Amino acid sequence: MFIKINTADATPVYAQMMQQIKYTIASGTLKPGDRLPTVRELATQLTINPNTVLKVYGELEHEGIVTAHKGKGIFVAEGARVLNQQDREKLLTDRCRSLATECIHLGVSPSRAQELLEKEYHKLKDSSNSSKSDSNNL
Amino acid sequence: MFIKINTADATPVYAQMMQQIKYTIASGTLKPGDRLPTVRELATQLTINPNTVLKVYGELEHEGIVTAHKGKGIFVAEGARVLNQQDREKLLTDRCRSLATECIHLGVSPSRAQELLEKEYHKLKDSSNSSKSDSNNL
Amino acid sequence: MFIKINTADATPVYAQMMQQIKYTIASGTLKPGDRLPTVRELATQLTINPNTVLKVYGELEHEGIVTAHKGKGIFVAEGARVLNQQDREKLLTDRCRSLATECIHLGVSPSRAQELLEKEYHKLKDSSNSSKSDSNNL
């Protein structure tokens, strides 16, 4: 699979996994209805505890990104949107504030960040629309 | 003052602080020999526990990025590395990709994120300019 | 504390706890800002594992009913509403369907259930408005 864990990073393992799974789905590498690796598969592959994977999948299910079916597996949700406009704005604002903070510390102009954001966004969109040339864009 | 803690982020407070201080030094905004805020200043300003700040400074000193001088304060070490523009862009690109991922999952347009980014950036800038009585400019 | 776990019940321990904590808050026995028992307290008192309590508190935080502060404790949230209208309706409809199902099986008219619902609702509301006579209404 596609996940890399950096245990040296202070970011919790489960948070790293969530970010990367979200990315994989956003990029179209995994599409609605697709089955994700089983809890045990991911756990053994990443040499982490199954409970950690379980937590990740639980959180993703809470966010409406995947749905679990006992005895069957975990699947990418059919595009269900869960958060309302207000919550979305709040979440996004948090993220943007963090990014703005980094711009300041790195001494990079926000317009450059905006360019990069747009570029990355369209990369993701393009790769999710074309099922074939995924590998180029990762 | 430029440090902003995002409690919504899963990243621990101390890690956020370290990253931001490192970046500020890496960008050249803080130069070798510059004095950092005292433990007490930072703690009261960010409304966090002094022990947390102490830990951050201890860790930074351990990494050779700052050096403590008893009774004087904490200073940026002489050997502190400054990243070039390319390195900084690479770091920023990672963050922008994460943000783009969130945009897709939240179903929000990138232009909205760009607006928010700009808004948050200027908010941060304004708040740092208006606090002229800060003892230093970290 | 106020929680009773029935291990004979097929309902998971964590679900029983959530229901009862929600009830305690809804009834006003616990008010916004009040501190809940610590993870370890609840765990030892109910002779269950701290992780189970942690899961309960985590879920409640997800639902916006409590907020956690590291090193301080867990507190009843200040009345934050998280779900949007659509999600609320969905959740409530599920609950009503379950209740309707029980009415049918028990051979009780829905109007009787409606009466009981109204009665219980006002009991909760009354007990949350009057801080003094709580014990009577439990």
Place this chain on the structure above:
Amino acid sequence: MFIKINTADATPVYAQMMQQIKYTIASGTLKPGDRLPTVRELATQLTINPNTVLKVYGELEHEGIVTAHKGKGIFVAEGARVLNQQDREKLLTDRCRSLATECIHLGVSPSRAQELLEKEYHKLKDSSNSSKSDSNNL
């Protein structure tokens, strides 16, 4: 047919089924000697695994509520207890209190819940009446 499974509920499928069958018998809707649906019927109708139904019937037989006759089917046991009106109200009151609790946390008026309750009740009734070709009336 009267059994409805609510997958959103944390209560396991088999437990929901057992409760509903017990209640139907307790209310006198199903009387001693009445025949229950076959395992296969119930499984296909509720789109669940036959093993789950098998387990439910096995458990009910173990509790002495039904008796299996090879080649004939499953029947309500002669000694099955019928609850009086008061017992049934007590059960229902518990559920109504839970629903009232949810109303408060969701910030929804009880009258809205009452509407939904009525709506769901009639939906269930209609669906059970329209399925005349069901082999029995559980």
Place this chain on the structure above:
DNA sequence: GTGGTCTAGACCACT
């Protein structure tokens, strides 16, 4: 064999 609950206990982040 799949996801999910629960236990037991180590270790970390923060006050």
Place this chain on the structure above:
DNA sequence: GTGGTCTAGACCACC
């Protein structure tokens, strides 16, 4: 001493 992450492993519900 607080909540939170992670591990290790048993057992259950469901397919």
